[in-house]
Amino acid sequence: EEYEVEEEHSWTPVQKASMYGGGFFVGLFALYFFTLYLPSYFIPEATDLVAIKKVSQLDVALTPLAGGTSVALGDYTTLGFDSEYSEQSSKKRNVNRIIMVGDVHAHYTQFRKLLNKVKYNKKNDHLLLLGDFITKGPDSRKILDYLIANDVDCILGNHEYYALQNYATFHGLDQPSFEFNGTIEKFLGDGSSFLVKDGFNDDPEFLIAKKLEPEHVQYINNCSIIKKLGTMPLQKSKGGANGVAVHAGIRWDLDLQDQDPIDNLEMRSLIGPYFNETTSDPDVEDSVSWSKIFNMKQKEKSAHDKDLTVVYYGHDARRGLNLKQYTKGLDSGCDRGDKLTAMVVWAELSRSKKGSHQIVYKEEPVQIHC
Numbered sequence: 001e002e003y004e005v006e007e008e009h010s011w012t013p014v015q016k017a018s019m020y021g022g023g024f025f026v027g028l029f030a031l032y033f034f035t036l037y038l039p040s041y042f043i044p045e046a047t048d049l050v051a052i053k054k055v056s057q058l059d060v061a062l063t064p065l066a067g068g069t070s071v072a073l074g075d076y077t078t079l080g081f082d083s084e085y086s087e088q089s090s091k092k093r094n095v096n097r098i099i100m101v102g103d104v105h106a107h108y109t110q111f112r113k114l115l116n117k118v119k120y121n122k123k124n125d126h127l128l129l130l131g132d133f134i135t136k137g138p139d140s141r142k143i144l145d146y147l148i149a150n151d152v153d154c155i156l157g158n159h160e161y162y163a164l165q166n167y168a169t170f171h172g173l174d175q176p177s178f179e180f181n182g183t184i185e186k187f188l189g190d191g192s193s194f195l196v197k198d199g200f201n202d203d204p205e206f207l208i209a210k211k212l213e214p215e216h217v218q219y220i221n222n223c224s225i226i227k228k229l230g231t232m233p234l235q236k237s238k239g240g241a242n243g244v245a246v247h248a249g250i251r252w253d254l255d256l257q258d259q260d261p262i263d264n265l266e267m268r269s270l271i272g273p274y275f276n277e278t279t280s281d282p283d284v285e286d287s288v289s290w291s292k293i294f295n296m297k298q299k300e301k302s303a304h305d306k307d308l309t310v311v312y313y314g315h316d317a318r319r320g321l322n323l324k325q326y327t328k329g330l331d332s333g334c335d336r337g338d339k340l341t342a343m344v345v346w347a348e349l350s351r352s353k354k355g356s357h358q359i360v361y362k363e364e365p366v367q368i369h370c
């Protein structure tokens, strides 16, 4: 029997050369497609960072309510208020309520549930988030889209700061800096354990930072470290106190503009004997919660001191809802399945026995289960 043997095809040198050449270009294209084109298709374009504001002022004022309705601005002076108050409020957007919310941590559904419960009304309320609204939970981008669409006000939290740091690393930008009264403080170098050094990292902040669109970054970057709130309610006192909002805490022994922003983002306790050094670890020896020291120091001041300060903050889920006279801790652990808290603040007109009017500041915490 004979077998037909197929004759082996032989390529000419020219055919071989053009085959290798073609293969080379296909390979080159594949390399470009998978390493440059495809990733850039999914990676949002970069936006430059601006210096983070260390201290800013809330641009709204509370309109006092009388019998459930708000009082027209022009009526303040006829009602016998000091002109300073009317002058202050006439420069700002007037709202009926200021609503501050503790650490949301990307739990969008719970956040919306809380807003429904307080009957949040964009027109009459000023909503201020006390930081850590992204990361840990499932919906960081959804939260950001909502905050942007509704013009919600924010305080920077440590997790937003870490996201900005990672964003800068990922896109090869300068690390975020801080600004007060026109003076820029360069990146402080250390103080944060979360700074990512290279691009290959599965840190959750890094994974979120990679996906942030320019509008998300600009929103986060515009949150202040500290916000002065104007007059806020003070338990056991009619007049109220200077309100301050911050994510983690403030040092009692420094003016607001002299605080270290990393302290404001991360502190939980102060270390003795002088309590002028912060730690984020509440188990450090000789340390006491910053809020305890802060309340002690405020109580040493006279009741008529113009510097009486009440601080609204988040960050400390372990200590939970923590309402003291001069400090209001609003991180009630939504991320670990506890609660999400809003502090609702408003002002009311009250008539004294002598017949004159005065403004009384009030507040009430509202919670939902997470």
Ligand SMILES: *[C@@H]1O[C@H](CO)[C@@H](O)[C@H](O)[C@H]1NC(C)=O
Residues within 6 Å of the ligand: 181, 182, 257
């Ligand atoms: C802000 O800067 C101006 C001019 O540089 C200065 O006069 C003012 O005292 C500064 N304010 C604070 C609070 O540092």
Ligand SMILES: *[C@@H]1O[C@H](CO)[C@@H](O)[C@H](O)[C@H]1NC(C)=O
Residues within 6 Å of the ligand: 056, 059, 153, 218, 219, 222
């Ligand atoms: C930045 O935040 C302030 C309020 O603190 C707001 O008035 C301003 O519109 C914001 N700017 C941008 C670009 O979002």
Ligand SMILES: *[C@@H]1O[C@H](CO)[C@@H](O)[C@H](O)[C@H]1NC(C)=O
Residues within 6 Å of the ligand: 274, 276, 277
């Ligand atoms: C804390 O206060 C003590 C005593 O006044 C001082 O020696 C020390 O340098 C201060 N530390 C800081 C971090 O300010």
